[in-house]
Amino acid sequence: MAQRVPQVRLSSFYLAYFAILGVLIPYWPLYLQEAGHDPARIGVIMAIIPATKIISPACWGWLADRTGRTLRLIRWAAFLSLAGFCGLFVERTGLATLVGVMVVFSFCWNATLPLFETITLGHLAHQMSRYSRIRLWGSVGFIGTVWGMGEILDGFLPLVRLPEMIAILLGLQWLVSLLVPPCVEAHPAGSNLSMRGILKRGEVIGFFLAALLLQVAHGPYYAFYSVYLDGHGFSDSAIGQLWALGVLAEIGLFLVLHRVYHYLSLRTLFLGSLALSVVRWLMIGWGIESLSLLVIAQLLHAVTFGCAHAAAILIVHKNFQGPHHAKGQALYSGICYGLGGAIGSVYSGQLWTVWGPAWVFTAVAGVSLFGWLIAWPTVGRKGR
Numbered sequence: 001m002a003q004r005v006p007q008v009r010l011s012s013f014y015l016a017y018f019a020i021l022g023v024l025i026p027y028w029p030l031y032l033q034e035a036g037h038d039p040a041r042i043g044v045i046m047a048i049i050p051a052t053k054i055i056s057p058a059c060w061g062w063l064a065d066r067t068g069r070t071l072r073l074i075r076w077a078a079f080l081s082l083a084g085f086c087g088l089f090v091e092r093t094g095l096a097t098l099v100g101v102m103v104v105f106s107f108c109w110n111a112t113l114p115l116f117e118t119i120t121l122g123h124l125a126h127q128m129s130r131y132s133r134i135r136l137w138g139s140v141g142f143i144g145t146v147w148g149m150g151e152i153l154d155g156f157l158p159l160v161r162l163p164e165m166i167a168i169l170l171g172l173q174w175l176v177s178l179l180v181p182p183c184v185e186a187h188p189a190g191s192n193l194s195m196r197g198i199l200k201r202g203e204v205i206g207f208f209l210a211a212l213l214l215q216v217a218h219g220p221y222y223a224f225y226s227v228y229l230d231g232h233g234f235s236d237s238a239i240g241q242l243w244a245l246g247v248l249a250e251i252g253l254f255l256v257l258h259r260v261y262h263y264l265s266l267r268t269l270f271l272g273s274l275a276l277s278v279v280r281w282l283m284i285g286w287g288i289e290s291l292s293l294l295v296i297a298q299l300l301h302a303v304t305f306g307c308a309h310a311a312a313i314l315i316v317h318k319n320f321q322g323p324h325h326a327k328g329q330a331l332y333s334g335i336c337y338g339l340g341g342a343i344g345s346v347y348s349g350q351l352w353t354v355w356g357p358a359w360v361f362t363a364v365a366g367v368s369l370f371g372w373l374i375a376w377p378t379v380g381r382k383g384r
Helices: 007-034 039-067 070-089 095-124 128-155 159-177 195-199 202-231 236-260 266-286 291-299 301-319 322-355 357-375
Strands: none
Touching (some): 007 039, 007 095, 007 159, 007 202, 007 236, 039 070, 039 095, 070 095, 070 159, 095 128, 095 159, 095 301, 095 322, 128 159, 128 236, 128 301, 195 202, 195 322, 202 266, 202 301, 236 291, 236 301, 266 291, 266 301, 266 357, 291 301, 322 357
């Protein structure tokens, strides 16, 4: 008998996780700027989050596959990320304290999502089309804190209190993790393939390279989009609204994506995401004075992040079966979001004042194009 999918509890975890991300990405750079750090330092501090993701998911994923106690590890990782972040209340703005806290917090927090993806996919079993309807609640959480925090910082709460808001959300994530039930996953036929055998496949290599480059291209967006808008006179509220617009578009896509799977292959969705990311970064880089171009660019977030992520999760699920599920999702998170995000954040910070924002976004448009050229001959060539 198929087990009942605990959709509300699964959705609640995504909501909590991405609510935290909705504060970190748009407003943490502004907090660091307020604390007196220059763009190069901000780039390095922001790079800690994706940099720890290079090794964190792999370590926790190996432990999960080895022990079979994925959910328990998720709960511990959520708790330790809260405990680690609370170290910031000892000293809020010093560089050494910030780096130490971000390393400990990120190493634990970055493990929770890829591990939780395996729990979700295990519960869904043969109902993978329901993934997007569960995952969309992450976007709801993101947009709620992006929009809400922008309004709060504009007149109610000083920016210096941002760490308290993040700590509250981390506590909520941990509490939600305690409510999620475990799942029993049956290992399908073919799951006895070795990790080495899987990683030698051309499709897998091409996918990881292209997905890594897509996240490199997102580096300046995540690290400096708010700073870029702030420098051109946008208020905190307006910055939050632009971030929220992108996620609203993402939610809209997730609502219909389960139907889109019947008409478009994962290959088409992934390649389309790479192609439209080229357009998006050029619009942001050169259209900062045009609100209409910025709005269109934010609507494209539905594809460059939402569609790309959903397609990638299912591509990983298809290629890493059975006992390799947690390791597969961990590799995707570590290589693409971790290494890719760290490279993008560090280099955008180093080049931001040298090249200027427009040329930095032009460069990452080229990176997205290169990713598309790698993915075209490899990803998804043998069917849907």
